Amino acid sequence: MHNSFAFSAHSLCFAGGHAVFLQKIRIEYAALPCKSASNKIAGCRGLKLDFQSNPQPKGIRMNELPKTEKLPLMESFYTLQGEGFHTGRPAWFIRLGGCDVGCVWCDVKESWNPDAHPKFSVESMVMDALENPGRLAVITGGEPLMHNLDALTDGLKAAGFETNIETSGAYPLSGNWDWICLSPKKFKLPLPEVLAAAHEFKVVVYHRSDIEWMQQFLPHLSPDCKLFLQPEWSKAEDITPLLLDFIKQNPAWRLSLQTHKYLNIP
Numbered sequence: 001m002h003n004s005f006a007f008s009a010h011s012l013c014f015a016g017g018h019a020v021f022l023q024k025i026r027i028e029y030a031a032l033p034c035k036s037a038s039n040k041i042a043g044c045r046g047l048k049l050d051f052q053s054n055p056q057p058k059g060i061r062m063n064e065l066p067k068t069e070k071l072p073l074m075e076s077f078y079t080l081q082g083e084g085f086h087t088g089r090p091a092w093f094i095r096l097g098g099c100d101v102g103c104v105w106c107d108v109k110e111s112w113n114p115d116a117h118p119k120f121s122v123e124s125m126v127m128d129a130l131e132n133p134g135r136l137a138v139i140t141g142g143e144p145l146m147h148n149l150d151a152l153t154d155g156l157k158a159a160g161f162e163t164n165i166e167t168s169g170a171y172p173l174s175g176n177w178d179w180i181c182l183s184p185k186k187f188k189l190p191l192p193e194v195l196a197a198a199h200e201f202k203v204v205v206y207h208r209s210d211i212e213w214m215q216q217f218l219p220h221l222s223p224d225c226k227l228f229l230q231p232e233w234s235k236a237e238d239i240t241p242l243l244l245d246f247i248k249q250n251p252a253w254r255l256s257l258q259t260h261k262y263l264n265i266p
């Protein structure tokens, strides 16, 4: 049995309000059991996004969306953004598998091996994201730019999402982003093209020497780039006072705390 239905712009945009181009999105739904990926990893099988937007929003290549595009998904979940410029906003997080940057203090080492995580289609990831009212999607990892993210961000944008990424900047940019948060890592340096495109430069400080180290990148950032210093979680007690002193003397910078860890939320 095969069901087919279309959402109106209002039904899809009830919380976002800014995705006017959704008017002609038609979603065909093959009536297969839907195991939500939000239930941490499964996906809704048989879903097909049929984009009929006219005119197409600038930068969205919906006709080229590879319907079979799949990416390794470690987890996806709805929570509040805990760090950086967008702290406190409800967001759907998509954590992709795969990272070869090798930070010693990494708190998601289980993300490193991309083969350890099942692959899911862009369509299923977008449909799962739509299950919650928030229309901010944060793509993280791992290092998400190890994958080509054009199809995922095109799908999310077509569904009315703001698209944010958290990246080390160590790989070339792909995807269509409303916000690029670049967090540079010593173990694999950021590329100039990502530094120039970053909306937010968030430095995780593990050792006091990191404050000196990160300053080499500042000339490569856009003048509008927001600057954040964030104490590494396990060193926060020692490092936070240093950051407070630095920011008081360098008022272009702001403090970022991992508020989700203080709140014990994902």
Ligand code: SF4
Binding pocket: 099, 100, 101, 102, 103, 105, 106, 107, 108, 109, 111, 141, 142, 143, 168, 185
């Ligand atoms: Fe972990 Fe991120 Fe560093 Fe990769 S870049 S090792 S995921 S902290």
